Amino acid sequence: xxxxxxxxxxxxxxxxxxxxxxxxxxxxxxxxxxxxxxxxxxxxxxxxxxxxxxxxxxxxxxxxxxxxxxxxxxxxxxxxxxxxxxxxxxxxxxxxxxxxxxxxxxxxxxxxxxxxxxxxxxxxxxxxxxxxxxxxxxxxxxxxxxxxxxxxxxxxxx
Numbered sequence: 001x002x003x004x005x006x007x008x009x010x011x012x013x014x015x016x017x018x019x020x021x022x023x024x025x026x027x028x029x030x031x032x033x034x035x036x037x038x039x040x041x042x043x044x045x046x047x048x049x050x051x052x053x054x055x056x057x058x059x060x061x062x063x064x065x066x067x068x069x070x071x072x073x074x075x076x077x078x079x080x081x082x083x084x085x086x087x088x089x090x091x092x093x094x095x096x097x098x099x100x101x102x103x104x105x106x107x108x109x110x111x112x113x114x115x116x117x118x119x120x121x122x123x124x125x126x127x128x129x130x131x132x133x134x135x136x137x138x139x140x141x142x143x144x145x146x147x148x149x150x151x152x153x154x155x156x157x158x
Contacts, residue, residue: 010131011129014126014130021122026066029062030091035109035112036062040055042099045100047102055109092119096108124140
């Protein structure tokens with residue numbers, strides 16, 4: 001049987017680099033997701049209702065992206081990371097603990113998103129080198145959405 005990279009018309013060596021970067025992105029998304037869950041559960045103060053709902057919206061979006069990234073890794077012949085141990089060892093985004101106020105949770109969310117955007121931008125030239133338009137499309141859509149989210153969260157903080 002032919003290798004999946006051959007069937008899909010992808011460059012094998014370059015696709016392995018894409019898989020590595022997507023696994024790094026996946027690990028960071030998992031920690032980001034858990035941070036959002038914690039913010040959703042623990043937010044306090046005058047903005048509780050709006051941020052409680054916003055963090056739920058964000059973690060629901062994150063879980064969809066997590067699944068899409070893992071499935072993309074599988075699609076191109078890789079194996080997605082899937083243990084908390086691997087996520088924590090690989091992630092640049094660090095777990096946020098005991099954060100309850102609006103300013104800190106939103107600021108931490110912005111910092112986490114900055115890490116995700118950076119990783120996505122790093123993955124783009126790797127996907128281009130692999131001739132992997134599927135991954136390119138996914139990443140550029142994520143970046144576009146996140147750039148708008150950064151604008152909105154920064155506006156909220158003013």
